[in-house]
Amino acid sequence: MTSTRRSGAPASVLAPQEVVERTLAAGSHLHGCAVLVHETSEAVLRWANSTMTTNGHTTSGRVTVIAFVVVEGGTAAGVVSSSAAVTHVGQLEDLVRAAEAAARDAGPARDAMPLVEPDGDDPGWGDPGAETSIGVFGSFAEGLSEVLAGPHRQYGFASHEITTVWLGSSTGVRRRWVQPTGSVELNAKTPDLAGSAWTGVSTADFRDVDVVALAAEAARRLSGGSGGSACPRAGTRRCCPRPRCPTS
Amino acid sequence: MAVDRIDPEFRALPLAALADAALARGRELGAQHTDLRVERIVSQSIDLRDGTVTGVADSTTVGLAVRVIVDGVWGFASHVELTPARAAATAERAVAVARTLAPVAIERVERAAEPVHADAVWVSDYTVDPFTVPTREKVELLTDWSQRLLASDGVDHVQAGVAVVRENKFYADTAGTTTTQQRVRIDPTITATAVDRAAGGFETMSSLAAPAGRGWEYLTGDGWDWDGELALIPELLAEKTKAPSVRAGTYDLVIDPTNLWLTIHESVGHATEYDRAIGYEAAYAGTSFATPDQLGTLRYGSEHMHVTGDRTVPHGLATVGFDDDGVATGEWDLVRDGVLVGYQLDRTFAPRLGLERSNGCAFADSPHHVPIQRMANVSLQPDPVRDTSTDELIAGVDRGIYVVGDKSWSIDMQRYNFQFTGQRFYRIEDGKLAGQLRDVAYQATTTDFWGSLDAVGGRSTWLLHGAMNCGKAQPGQAAPVSHGCPSARFRGINVLNTQEEGQ
Numbered sequence: 001m002t003s004t005r006r007s008g009a010p011a012s013v014l015a016p017q018e019v020v021e022r023t024l025a026a027g028s029h030l031h032g033c034a035v036l037v038h039e040t041s042e043a044v045l046r047w048a049n050s051t052m053t054t055n056g057h058t059t060s061g062r063v064t065v066i067a068f069v070v071v072e073g074g075t076a077a078g079v080v081s082s083s084a085a086v087t088h089v090g091q092l093e094d095l096v097r098a099a100e101a102a103a104r105d106a107g108p109a110r111d112a113m114p115l116v117e118p119d120g121d122d123p124g125w126g127d128p129g130a131e132t133s134i135g136v137f138g139s140f141a142e143g144l145s146e147v148l149a150g151p152h153r154q155y156g157f158a159s160h161e162i163t164t165v166w167l168g169s170s171t172g173v174r175r176r177w178v179q180p181t182g183s184v185e186l187n188a189k190t191p192d193l194a195g196s197a198w199t200g201v202s203t204a205d206f207r208d209v210d211v212v213a214l215a216a217e218a219a220r221r222l223s224g225g226s227g228g229s230a231c232p233r234a235g236t237r238r239c240c241p242r243p244r245c246p247t248s
Numbered sequence: 249m250a251v252d253r254i255d256p257e258f259r260a261l262p263l264a265a266l267a268d269a270a271l272a273r274g275r276e277l278g279a280q281h282t283d284l285r286v287e288r289i290v291s292q293s294i295d296l297r298d299g300t301v302t303g304v305a306d307s308t309t310v311g312l313a314v315r316v317i318v319d320g321v322w323g324f325a326s327h328v329e330l331t332p333a334r335a336a337a338t339a340e341r342a343v344a345v346a347r348t349l350a351p352v353a354i355e356r357v358e359r360a361a362e363p364v365h366a367d368a369v370w371v372s373d374y375t376v377d378p379f380t381v382p383t384r385e386k387v388e389l390l391t392d393w394s395q396r397l398l399a400s401d402g403v404d405h406v407q408a409g410v411a412v413v414r415e416n417k418f419y420a421d422t423a424g425t426t427t428t429q430q431r432v433r434i435d436p437t438i439t440a441t442a443v444d445r446a447a448g449g450f451e452t453m454s455s456l457a458a459p460a461g462r463g464w465e466y467l468t469g470d471g472w473d474w475d476g477e478l479a480l481i482p483e484l485l486a487e488k489t490k491a492p493s494v495r496a497g498t499y500d501l502v503i504d505p506t507n508l509w510l511t512i513h514e515s516v517g518h519a520t521e522y523d524r525a526i527g528y529e530a531a532y533a534g535t536s537f538a539t540p541d542q543l544g545t546l547r548y549g550s551e552h553m554h555v556t557g558d559r560t561v562p563h564g565l566a567t568v569g570f571d572d573d574g575v576a577t578g579e580w581d582l583v584r585d586g587v588l589v590g591y592q593l594d595r596t597f598a599p600r601l602g603l604e605r606s607n608g609c610a611f612a613d614s615p616h617h618v619p620i621q622r623m624a625n626v627s628l629q630p631d632p633v634r635d636t637s638t639d640e641l642i643a644g645v646d647r648g649i650y651v652v653g654d655k656s657w658s659i660d661m662q663r664y665n666f667q668f669t670g671q672r673f674y675r676i677e678d679g680k681l682a683g684q685l686r687d688v689a690y691q692a693t694t695t696d697f698w699g700s701l702d703a704v705g706g707r708s709t710w711l712l713h714g715a716m717n718c719g720k721a722q723p724g725q726a727a728p729v730s731h732g733c734p735s736a737r738f739r740g741i742n743v744l745n746t747q748e749e750g751q
Contacts, residue, residue: 013329042616043345046722048528051354054721056324057341058616060311084288084310085329102304105383134345145351155531157722187531198531 014086017126019063020168022089027096031075032068032115033170037061039129042161043136049155050148057134061085063092067099068115075112078102118172129164130178136160136206140184147186147215152222154215155187160206180204184211188218197221253371254430258288258416261330263428267420269332270314273339275422279316279323279346281359282339283421285572286312286330287615290379294386295409299394301387311615314339318346320356324618360598360606362575364424370569372431373562374463378412381464386410389467390438393478397440400482402489404450405441410434410467411459411716413728417572425574433565433728434466435459435716440481442489451686453485454671456506456653458713459728461563471563484684488672491684496745500648500676501690501738502641507670508628509713509731510654515694516548516555517626517731519663520582521609522591522601533720534661537694538588540601546588549698552631552736555583557592557624559608564625565714565728566611572619573610580607582626586698594621613725620721625714627732628704635706638735644703648676649688649743654713667691669746689744700741705734 014022016037027033039061046054064081080099086092137158148154160182167175185200197218203209252259267284274282289309295302312335313326323346327338378386394406413433420426439454457472466472503511518536523529525536538546548555559566559577570576573595582590591601594610611622642650653671660666673688674681692700714730 012331042723044723045349045352047352048530049526052322052349052352053523053528054324054618054620055322055345055349056326056616056618057345058326059328060326060616061328078304080306082308082310083328084308098306101383102306105387106301106304134341134348137348141349141351148352148354153527155527157531159723185531189530193527193530193535 012087016129016164016166019086019092020166020174023063023065023092023096024168024170026089026093027065027067027100027170030067030096030100030170031070033096034066034115035168036064037166038064038163040161040163041129041131042159043132043134045137045141045158047144047148047154047156050153059131063095065095065099067096067103069100069103071104071108074108076103076106077109077112078104078106115169115171116173118174122175124176125166125174127176130162132160132162140206140209140211143211147211150215150219151191152188152219153191153193155189156185158184182206184209184214186211186214186218188215188222190222195222254369254428255288255414255416258418258430261286261288262332263418265332266312266330266335267426270312270335270339271420271422273336274314274316274343277318277340277343279318279343281317281422283315283419283574284312284335285612285615286418288416289413289614291411291413292379292383293409293411294383294390295407296387296390296394297407298405299391299398304383304387309614312338313612313615314342315618316342316346317357318343319350321346321350321353322357323347323349326616357596358599359595360604362423362425362573362595362605365570365574365576366424366426368425368427368570370427370429372461372567374432374461374465375470376464377414377432378434378464379414393438393474396478397438397481402442402486403440403482404443406438407441408438410436419570419572419574421574423574425570427570427574429569431461431568432463433459433461433716434463436467438478440485442485444489451485451489453481453488454653455481456671458509458711458730459565459716460712460714461565461567461730484672487684488686491686493687493747494649494673494685494743494745496743496748498740499743500645501741502638502645502648502650502676503736503738504638504650504652505709505711505733505735506653506713507651507668508733508736510657511666511668511697512555512626512628512731512733513715513718513729514657514659515663515666515697516583517623517729519694520557520588520591520626521621521623522593522597523621525591529720532722534663537662537664540591543588543591543601547586547699548583548588548695549586550701551586552701552704553583553586553698554581554629555626556580556629557582557590557607557609557626559624561625561627561712561730561732563712564730565716566623566625566730571606571608571610572612573606573608575606575608575610577608592621592624594619597621611727613727617723617725620725622720622725622727623718623729625730625732628734628736630707630710630734631704635708636703638705638709641703641705641735641737642676642681643679644737645676646678649685650674650676650681651688651690664694666694667744687746689746689749691742691744697738697741700738701736702739703737705736707734709735
C-alpha cells in the first residue's frame with residue numbers, strides 16, 4: 001500500500017493515496033467500487049467599479065465513493081461524496097456503507113457497464129496534490145492597478161484553480177491527474193455605463209496574461225465601436241436579456 | 249432547560265480552539281478585523297421517474313474560512329482541515345491575500361458597527377430533522393405519490409423528488425461575537441406529464457408546494473396538503489390539455505401567491521440588492537434600474553405596494569438568527585406606499601447609505617466562498633386592514649386571467665423588462681372563473697406592472713414561497729430565499745400567446 005503524506009499537512013490527515021486504498025479495502029465485499037479523491041486549490045480576484053470587491057485563496061477537497069452491487073435485475077450504483085478532511089478510517093467506512101445503501105435503494109441501473117481494467121502504472125500516483133497561491137496574481141495585480149486607474153469603469157474576474165484527482169478502482173486502476181484551470185474576464189464600460197466591451201483569456205499559470213493589453217483591447221472596442229455593445233439603461237425594451245436567477 | 253438541537257457532530261468540532269487560533273494569528277499579523285466561520289452542510293437529493301429511483305445523492309461540505317481586514321483591504325482564505333494549526337495558517341493566508349491584492353483595492357473598507365453577540369445559539373423552526381428519516385422511507389413516500397398520479401387516467405409520466413439540507417454555521421470575530429446556528433430546509437417536487445401522441449405534444453402540471461425552511465414533517469402534511477393536491481393534479485392536467493389557447497391582448501390579472509413570488513423575486517428582490525444597484529454584478533448577474541440616487545423618490549408601484557425585507561419570518565429560506573457578518577437579523581421596508589425606501593445591505597454597504605447598522609444580508613453558501621450581500625426574504629405585505637379573499641379580487645374583474653403557480657420567466661439585466669408564464673391560467677368573465685386557458689405569458693416593465701397593482705388580498709391569502717438556488721457572484725454562489733405575498737390584482741397587463749410568439 002502506498003502511504004505518501006502530503007507535505008505540510010498535519011499527521012492526522014490521511015494522504016489521498018491512503019484514502020483510496022483504505023476505502024477500497026472497506027468496500028472489498030462489494031461487486032465493484034471506485035474512489036475519487038479531489039483536492040482543489042483556488043485563488044480568485046474580482047473587481048467592479050474599478051476597485052477590488054472580493055478575493056480568496058481556498059483549499060477544498062472531496063472524496064467520492066461509487067459502490068456497485070448486484071441486485072435483482074442487474075447491477076446498481078450508489079454515489080456518496082464528502083468534503084470533510086479524512087482523519088480516520090471510520091469516515092471512509094461510513095462513506096462505503098452509505099454508497100452501498102444508496103445503490104440498494106436505487107435499484108438496477110439501465111446503463112450498467114463493467115469497470116475498466118488497469119493499463120499500466122501511473123508514475124505520478126504517489127505524488128502530493130499541486131497547489132496555487134495568491135502569489136499567482138503578483139504581476140497581474142500590478143498590471144491591473146494600472147488598468148483600474150484608467151478612464152473606463154472596470155469590472156472583471158480572475159481565477160486560478162489547480163485540481164489534483166486520484167482515481168482508484170476495485171479492478172486495480174490507480175491514476176492521478178493535475179488539472180490547472182485559469183481565466184481572466186475583463187469588462188470595460190464607459191463612465192455613463194452606456195458602452196460596454198468584454199475581453200477574456202484562458203491561462204494555465206497567469207505568467208502569460210497581459211492585463212494591460214487586454215484592457216487596451218477592450219478600450220479599442222469601446223472607442224472604435226467595432227464590437228462594443230451599447231447597452232441602454234432601463235426604459236428600453238429587451239436589452240441584454242440574461243435571466244440568471246433562480247435556476248429552478 | 250431547552251434541549252440543544254445543534255447537531256452533536258458539529259458541536260464535537262473544536263470550534264472554540266479554531267476561533268482562538270485564527271483570531272489570534274490575524275491580530276498578530278496586524279489585521280484590524282478577523283472573523284472565522286466553520287461550516288458543515290449536509291445535503292441529500294432523491295429523484296424518481298415514473299415511480300423508480302433515478303438518483304440518490306448524499307454530500308457533506310465541511311471547512312473553515314477566515315476573513316480579515318488589513319489596512320482597509322479584505323483578505324479571505326479557507327481550508328478543509330479543521331485543526332487549530334490549519335486555522336492559524338489559513339488566517340496567515342488571508343492576510344497574505346489582503347497584502348498581495350492591496351494595489352487593486354482602490355476603496356478602503358469601512359463597516360457599520362454591530363453590538364457584540366456573545367455565545368448566541370439559533371436553530372430554525374422545524375420538527376423532524378430530514379437526516380433522521382431513513383432514505384428507504386423517503387423513497388417509499390415519493391414512490392407512493394408517483395403511483396397515485398400514474399394510476400390516474402391521462403397521466404403518462406411522473407417526476408418526483410426531494411432535496412434536503414442541514415446547514416451548521418459557527419462564527420466568531422475579534423469584536424467578541426460568537427454564534428452557533430443550524431438551519432434545515434426541504435424542497436419537494438412532483439410533476440405529472442400528459443402526452444398527446446396523436447398531436448405530438450405534451451402538457452405538464454406540477455405541485456404548487458414551495459421549498460421551505462421546514463423538516464420532514466412538511467412532506468407528511470404539516471404546512472401543505474399533499475393528499476388534497478395529488479388528488480387534484482390529474483383532473484387539472486386533463487382540463488389543461490383541453491383548454492383553449494389564450495387570445496393575446498390586454499387583461500386584468502389576479503395573480504396567486506404561488507406565481508407572484510417569482511415576479512417579486514426577479515423584479516423587486518434582485519432590483520433592491522445594493523451590490524447590484526451600485527454595479528458590483530454589472531459584469532455577471534446584472535445591475536438594477538432602481539439606483540441609490542432614486543432612494544426615497546422612485547415611484548416603484550401603486551400605493552398598495554408595501555414590500556419588506558426580512559431574515560426572520562418562520563420557515564423562510566433566508567431566515568437566520570445572525571448573518572455572516574455577525575449581524576442580528578430583522579425586518580425593514582424596501583418599498584413603502586409604492587416608493588423605493590430601502591435596500592438589502594451588509595456591514596460594508598450600510599455606511600454608504602448613511603445607516604448606522606447593516607440589515608443583515610451577508611451570506612456565503614459554503615465555507616470556501618466569501619460572504620457577500622445576498623437576498624433576504626423579500627415579501628409583499630397583505631392588506632393591513634381588510635382580509636380581502638382571492639374570490640373577492642376575482643369578483644372585481646370583468647375580463648381577465650387568474651394566474652396560478654410559477655413556471656418559466658425572463659427578465660433583463662436591469663430587472664426592468666420581464667415576462668412570466670405559470671402552471672395554470674383561468675379565464676375570468678364577469679367576476680367569475682370560466683375554465684382554464686393555455687399558452688399565457690404576462691409581460692410588462694417593473695414599474696408599469698407594480699403601478700397597475702390596484703388591490704392586494706388579505707392576510708388569509710398570504711403564502712410563503714421561494715427558491716433553493718438563487719444564483720450570484722463569481723465564483724458562483726447559490727442561496728435559498730423565500731418570498732411571501734397575498735393574492736394581488738393588476739389592471740391592464742399585456743398578455744402574450746406563447747405559441748404565437750414561438751412561431
